Amino acid sequence: MNRALAVLGILAVATTACSGSGGNVPGMSSGSGQVTIRWSTWGSAEDIKLYEKFTENFEKRHPDIKLKLEPVAKYEDYHPKLLAQLTSKTAPDVFFVGDDNIGKFVSAGVLTPLNDKLAGPSSKSKPEDFFEGIYGGAKKDGQIYGVPNDTNPEVLWFDKKALKDAGITEDPAALNEAGRWTMATYLDMNAKLKAAGKAGSIFWNWYGSTYSMINGFGGKVWDGGKFVATTDLKARAALQALAKGYQDKTFLSADLLPDSNGPSTQFLKHKAGFYAGGRWMIDSLKKGGELDDYDIVPFPSQTGQPMPGAVAASYLALNKDTKLPEQAYTFLTEFVSKDGQLIRLKDGGAVPSVKGAEQIVLAGGYPAHAQTFLDVRDTGFANYPEEVAVPGLTADINEHLMKVWTGKVGFDEGMTQLQKLVDGKLG
Numbered sequence: 464m465n466r467a468l469a470v471l472g473i474l475a476v477a478t479t480a481c482s483g484s485g486g487n488v489p490g491m492s493s494g495s496g497q498v499t500i501r502w503s504t505w506g507s508a509e510d511i512k513l514y515e516k517f518t519e520n521f522e523k524r525h526p527d528i529k530l531k532l533e534p535v536a537k538y539e540d541y542h543p544k545l546l547a548q549l550t551s552k553t554a555p556d557v558f559f560v561g562d563d564n565i566g567k568f569v570s571a572g573v574l575t576p577l578n579d580k581l582a583g584p585s586s587k588s589k590p591e592d593f594f595e596g597i598y599g600g601a602k603k604d605g606q607i608y609g610v611p612n613d614t615n616p617e618v619l620w621f622d623k624k625a626l627k628d629a630g631i632t633e634d635p636a637a638l639n640e641a642g643r644w645t646m647a648t649y650l651d652m653n654a655k656l657k658a659a660g661k662a663g664s665i666f667w668n669w670y671g672s673t674y675s676m677i678n679g680f681g682g683k684v685w686d687g688g689k690f691v692a693t694t695d696l697k698a699r700a701a702l703q704a705l706a707k708g709y710q711d712k713t714f715l716s717a718d719l720l721p722d723s724n725g726p727s728t729q730f731l732k733h734k735a736g737f738y739a740g741g742r743w744m745i746d747s748l749k750k751g752g753e754l755d756d757y758d759i760v761p762f763p764s765q766t767g768q769p770m771p772g773a774v775a776a777s778y779l780a781l782n783k784d785t786k787l788p789e790q791a792y793t794f795l796t797e798f799v800s801k802d803g804q805l806i807r808l809k810d811g812g813a814v815p816s817v818k819g820a821e822q823i824v825l826a827g828g829y830p831a832h833a834q835t836f837l838d839v840r841d842t843g844f845a846n847y848p849e850e851v852a853v854p855g856l857t858a859d860i861n862e863h864l865m866k867v868w869t870g871k872v873g874f875d876e877g878m879t880q881l882q883k884l885v886d887g888k889l890g
Contacts, residue, residue: 496527498787500794501555503533505541517806521797528790549573554782556791557798562776563670563858565609566600566851574608575781580792581607587800592817596771599845600852601778609778610799611816613808615741616839617671617773618759619649619664620830625733626652629659635760636832642767646679649763650704652736653713662735663713665726666705668861668868670846671773672739675762677701678770685847690885693878702867702878709868716868727751741775742836743812745829758830761839774843776816814840853888860885 511534518530533555535541542564548554560568568574581590593611601609621635631652638644653663666672674684682698683691692698708714717726727747730738748757764770779799785791797803804815808823814836815823824836850856863884867877
């Protein structure tokens with residue numbers, strides 16, 4: 464798993480042979496009445512292939528519109544290239560934006576406001592078709608600038624065999640159903656796993672895991688436009704628990720594990736009890752695990768009652784300078800619609816962002832508590848708008864926290880430095 468996969472779930476792309484109109488100008492006509500809509504996203508060739516069915520379906524129903532996909536293989540390269548294209552007025556008509564980048568695109572004024580279009584008669588995806596929490600930084604002052612493509616709620620996968628080996632007899636999912644899945648119980652299970660010579664949990668160092676833990680402690684990350692994770696007592700307790708756990712090896716950072724013995728390998732070999740991740744994990748388990756050994760549970764809370772969890776998302780946005788706004792919007796609204804997501808996500812590892820497409824998650828009956836993905840999506844949150852509005856802030860926070868997790872900076876000093884870092888970025 465990597466950051467791109469977390470954000471996107473699974474990508475797919477409709478590779479289309481351009482009609483030859485090509486060029487760099489958004490919105491092109493072939494001269495025969497057919498126009499070409501350029502769009503872009505990130506992902507590997509395998510990811511991109513998953514978009515082919517949607518493209519075939521779309522072009523069959525819209526013979527006057529040809530789709531030309533312009534993918535970028537690496538997530539890290541995608542947004543810098545897109546920003547350069549927007550600056551030079553050569554950007555695609557429609558494009559993906561990651562949840563950690565959407566804020567700066569909104570602030571830059573390069574995206575078309577979508578409220579009126581989404582609410583209009585030609586819309587296939589009304590604003591209310593999407594869960595409010597996953598708009599994240601794509602919504603500003605009530606205006607929508609990007610529509611969630613799909614999601615990947617952050618949950619805790621757990622290994623029944625590893626828990627049993629550690630003498631743990633209670634089932635986390637059953638505890639959750641009974642309203643008894645508490646942070647204290649979760650941390651106690653982690654301690655027992657550690658005592659049994661295993662890792663308690665594996666986390667990727669990103670906001671999905673870190674902020675879900677803070678919420679689980681009942682803390683706040685942002686409050687009234689201010690970053691309070693270092694001062695809110697419950698948030699600070701969560702961060703301290705993470706730092707302690709990383710340093711005594713109760714928790715493992717997936718980012719630091721070697722490729723030869725990475726997080727999936729350790730989880731499949733029953734060396735860890737929990738692994739924080741999304742629905743994309745199913746693919747890893749199918750490739751090397753006994754599926755019945757694994758199930759999922761949301762991050763716990765202090766009381767056992769559900770609390771909002773993090774939801775990775777990406778957004779589809781409309782270039783403000785497109786020369787073909789009507790056709791570009793037709794593509795956008797159908798791509799994110801219920802029917803569009805049913806086509807695109809059928810073979811992937813994502814969770815639909817739109818209401819009414821839940822069968823994608825539930826139809827296969829795996830994991831046993833697959834409904835948890837939907838529960839976290841329905842009540843969860845994409846990264847905080849205040850945070851994604853500042854370019855690079857989330858990455859800087861993650862980088863600094865890694866110094867705390869690894870003990871390179873003491874906890875108290877690390878919190879002081881983190882607050883200064885964020886305040887400095889906010890200006």
